[in-house]
Amino acid sequence: MSQANRRGLDPLSVIGNDTPRVDAIERVTGQAKFTRDWKLPGMLFARVLRSPHPHARIVSVDTSAAAALPGVVSIITHEDAQVVWGAGSINGGRQYNDPTKDATLHRRYIFNNPVRFVGDSVAAVAATDRHIAEQALALIEVEYEQLPFVLEPEEALADGAPQIWPEGNLAPDFRGNLEPMVSDQGDVEAGFDEADQIFETRYETGFIHNAQMEPRCSLASWEGDKLTLYTPSQGISNCRHDTARDLGLMDHQVRIVAQYMGGGFGNKNQNQDADLIAATLSRRAGAPVMLEYSRREDWLGVHGRWPTVQYYKVGVRDDGEITAIQMRAYSGMGPYRKNSGGISGMDYYRCPNRLREIHPVYTNRTTSGNFRAPSEPHGVYGVENMMDDIAYRMGIDPVEFTLQNVRRPTDDRPYTNYSLDEVIEEGAQQFNWSARRRSTPGSDEGPIKRGAGFSFMMFRAGLGTSSAIVRVDANEQYTLYVGVTDIGPGAKTTMGMIAAEALGVPLSQVDVVWGDTDRCPYSVGESGSRTTIMTGYAVVQAAEDLKEQIASRGMPSGAGVLIGSATPVPSTDGKVRQCFGAHFVEVEVDTRIGTTRILKYTTVHESGRIINPTTARDQIRGAVIQGIGQALHENLLYDPRSGQPLTPGYYRARHLTHMDIPEIEVTFIEVDDGYGPFGAKTAGESGIILAPAAVANAIANATGRRMTSLPITRDKILGAMA
Amino acid sequence: MRDKSKPGPSETDSSVNYLDPKAQSRRDFLEGTGAAVVATAAASSLGVGVASAQESSRSARSAISLTVNGVDHSLEVDDRWTLVEVLRDQLDLTGTKIGCNRSECGACTVLMNGQPVYSCSQLAVWADGADVRTVEGLALNGQLSPLQQAFVDNxxxxxxxxTPGQLMTATALLQDNPSPTAAEVQSALVGNLCRCSNYNAIVEAVVAAGDQGGAA
Incomplete structure (x- = not known):
């Protein structure tokens, strides 16, 4: 087995050893059951009809011909199925709070009128066969009154722009306030006065669809007033709660089953409209309903990373000290504010004078939402290209410029531990930074130019509440109950390893029960890189509870069992807890045809103690490759005249294939800061945060041209070189 | 258009050549299933179905015979059913996945007469008389193939x-080239996307399987 490069800590008994997934055989034999693999007796198939217009009022919907088609069982539209999808429009990041639904100014229903983007849901059909359901869609007659539309966030805020909601196109926050998100520290104008040089640049980034391999689907089945949903969810506990809230049920009346799922990267958080549509159809039809989205529907009807425009203004003294950072930015949210629209990165710098103003803006593009580190990669690209550009303009090595200006622990802001200097210095040495970078960007002779880029990140690794139950029987077999799903990182295996370590038994003595809200306690969900540290910590505490019981009562005998459980509320004692990373990349740009090739990619991460080095390594490698795709290829382009999306799908978005992939070198510097499960920190999202920034910086170093727009496609390079 | 009366796609897919990395591009692979690509691309717009507006929901049906993982099957299929629908819905072989249903991702890859094909883009009637192998047919008597074991280990x-699609294409590669280099693996698997972007580990697994004796 190939192994991750690690230094700093020795493995424990179970933790820290390269461990094959406990469910690996299911995954390589086709036995792993994904949502669409379930079959229930009498199951119907459902399809959704979607708007072909970017903005239109529905004048009428005639379903009579579709309803008459033999095999069609139920049809629902905005007229007869007004279900609020609470998580579909949260107006600002508080999706798990019940009052949200009342506070939401701009309600999103499962079917909306007017429709506000190409792909907005109009109707759904359940039929005995998926082809009949598709035929029925073609028989539904919808009369639309087309409305003016707007695609670009800055244009949407201009006077006279088409209004997507009555209050205008600035998306309100979760309290309904119509104001941009402002973060103001120190005195930015005083900082500019103090500066010797001031730099201003506009950066922009594209819409990146999550593009997980498994398209959205949901299988709903009712027994009386109890709903069971088989659905690919990144958080079964939250999905249950959201679904119950939206359908007017109690939590215990909803069961969510999600074990194997084909990725998500943030677009399978909470519940989805597919869950509510399947549940509504199933109730009307009196039969289980499997709703399947096509790949194009998934691309347009779910969500992806919000596109942004970022205006930076930075003041620097001649000694290299940053005195002020200002950013005014716009995030394109589509017509519903499904998530925050955040843009992070400025906070990595120590500079005391900072002003950040982000406008989350409604547009008639598809909805934006969470994608792996939702606020980070586009913001870190912007700010770290800004800083890299400043460093080269001032004749300073960007690594030195970073080390001079980066945020470090202070007396009033202590960290559990701080490793940024170490990961940067280790990466620079492994990569041979000083030899690979061009101190004069673009200085290679000839049309094929090489250069090197660097980026860094710090990302939250805070603690939080989750639950776990562990049981032992008379055969000394342990069963761990955790409400995790396995979206890909290997949570089932990781939870089993943590339990085995805490219990002092081999992994083979621990069975893991997972992915079913009727069998497992609350778990925080596979989002925010939280499962390992939060649910993992609950597993440790549940194991401690069980060990105390065994110590006082002895091991059970006969039919007896002992059960330990925990719902800890851990804290970091007021300290900042973060993971750290640095990336170094060498590229080769053919300036005649605009192509970029990755020659070398070195990563160094500090994510605390690594539970399973194999799967942790592949979280970093996979995240980096997604970040390279964001840097070079992926975007959802629209035709400005028709408002039609032009590049939905893997082929048109130019997703990376096997042929495009460099070897990603991964080193973990391991630290146990005394918090979290055995000192583990966050890993899953961290690798993508800094990858686009590093690639873009390397292209600038190779070509001598700062690329201010992601993705850096061939046309942009050719344009910059012209 | 493909002549429906001819069973199997062998006349186009016999051009697959894993020994020469330049011989097979992703686009070639897609064009090998050209007729089906056109049909699904036109039909998949916003989920609107294949059929034009008509009052009957019935489809013409045909009787076909095929061998799947060594087992002979004779069944009647809708002419509009794809091979992957028959595998998953009629034969309960749900290991084969539908990722895009339009020849973009490769999750549905199966071996048809020994060659990897996108089963989402093969009509079931074209598989009449074919020998099909799916991910469920890789392990023999409960013993993982060396390739499957390498996927577990790596x-x-x-x-x-x-994974099932990656495994099927890699199985075909290893049959032609039992010890491929990493570059040969990348070339052969170019039509199998992985959004987890676990590409490094997949290539390492296939190379390791080659070192241990191939697909067998």
Missing amino acids: NGPQCGFC
């Missing part, structure tokens, strides 16, 4: 949704 799957 973390080949992350979410696992693309």
Whole structure:
């Protein structure tokens, strides 16, 4: 087995050893059951009809011909199925709070009128066969009154722009306030006065669809007033709660089953409209309903990373000290504010004078939402290209410029531990930074130019509440109950390893029960890189509870069992807890045809103690490759005249294939800061945060041209070189 | 258009050549299933179905025979059913996944007469008389193939949704080229996307399987 490069800590008994997934055989034999693999007796198939217009009022919907088609069982539209999808429009990041639904100014229903983007849901059909359901869609007659539309966030805020909601196109926050998100520290104008040089640049980034391999689907089945949903969810506990809230049920009346799922990267958080549509159809039809989205529907009807425009203004003294950072930015949210629209990165710098103003803006593009580190990669690209550009303009090595200006622990802001200097210095040495970078960007002779880029990140690794139950029987077999799903990182295996370590038994003595809200306690969900540290910590505490019981009562005998459980509320004692990373990349740009090739990619991460080095390594490698795709290829382009999306799908978005992939070198510097499960920190999202920034910086170093727009496609390079 | 009366896609897919990395591009692979690509691309717009507006929901049906993982099957299929629908819905072989249903991702890859094909883009009637192998047919008597074992040992799957397709294409590669280099693996698997982007580990697994004796 190939192994991750690690230094700093020795493995424990179970933790820290390269461990094959406990469910690996299911995954390589086709036995792993994904949502669409379930079959229930009498199951119907459902399809959704979607708007072909970017903005239109529905004048009428005639379903009579579709309803008459033999095999069609139920049809629902905005007229007869007004279900609020609470998580579909949260107006600002508080999706798990019940009052949200009342506070939401701009309600999103499962079917909306007017429709506000190409792909907005109009109707759904359940039929005995998926082809009949598709035929029925073609028989539904919808009369639309087309409305003016707007695609670009800055244009949407201009006077006279088409209004997507009555209050205008600035998306309100979760309290309904119509104001941009402002973060103001120190005195930015005083900082500019103090500066010797001031730099201003506009950066922009594209819409990146999550593009997980498994398209959205949901299988709903009712027994009386109890709903069971088989659905690919990144958080079964939250999905249950959201679904119950939206359908007017109690939590215990909803069961969510999600074990194997084909990725998500943030677009399978909470519940989805597919869950509510399947549940509504199933109730009307009196039969289980499997709703399947096509790949194009998934691309347009779910969500992806919000596109942004970022205006930076930075003041620097001649000694290299940053005195002020200002950013005014716009995030394109589509017509519903499904998530925050955040843009992070400025906070990595120590500079005391900072002003950040982000406008989350409604547009008639598809909805934006969470994608792996939702606020980070586009913001870190912007700010770290800004800083890299400043460093080269001032004749300073960007690594030195970073080390001079980066945020470090202070007396009033202590960290559990701080490793940024170490990961940067280790990466620079492994990569041979000083030899690979061009101190004069673009200085290679000839049309094929090489250069090197660097980026860094710090990302939250805070603690939080989750639950776990562990049981032992008379055969000394342990069963761990955790409400995790396995979206890909290997949570089932990781939870089993943590339990085995805490219990002092081999992994083979621990069975893991997972992915079913009727069998497992609350778990925080596979989002925010939280499962390992939060649910993992609950597993440790549940194991401690069980060990105390065994110590006082002895091991059970006969039919007896002992059960330990925990719902800890851990804290970091007021300290900042973060993971750290640095990336170094060498590229080769053919300036005649605009192509970029990755020659070398070195990563160094500090994510605390690594539970399973194999799967942790592949979280970093996979995240980096997604970040390279964001840097070079992926975007959802629209035709400005028709408002039609032009590049939905893997082929048109130019997703990376096997042929495009460099070897990603991964080193973990391991630290146990005394918090979290055995000192583990966050890993899953961290690798993508800094990858686009590093690639873009390397292209600038190779070509001598700062690329201010992601993705850096061939046309942009050719344009910059012209 | 493909002549429906001819069973199997062998006349186009016999051009697959894994020994020469330049011989097979992703686009070639897609064009090998050209007729079906056109049909599904036109039909998949916003989920609107294949059929034009008509009052009957019936489809013409045909009787076909095919061998799947060594077992002979004779069944009647709708002419509009794809091979992957028959495998998953009629034969309960749900290991083969549908990722895009339009020849973009490769999750549905199966071996048809020994060659990898996108089963989402093969009509079931075209498989009449064919010998089909799916991920369920890789392990023999409960024993993983060396390739499957290498995927277990090298973390080949992350979410696992693309894994069956990766395994089937790699199985075909190893039959032609028992000890491929990493570059040969990348070339052969170019039509199998992995959004977890676990590409490094997948290539390492296939190379390791080659070192241990191939697909067998």
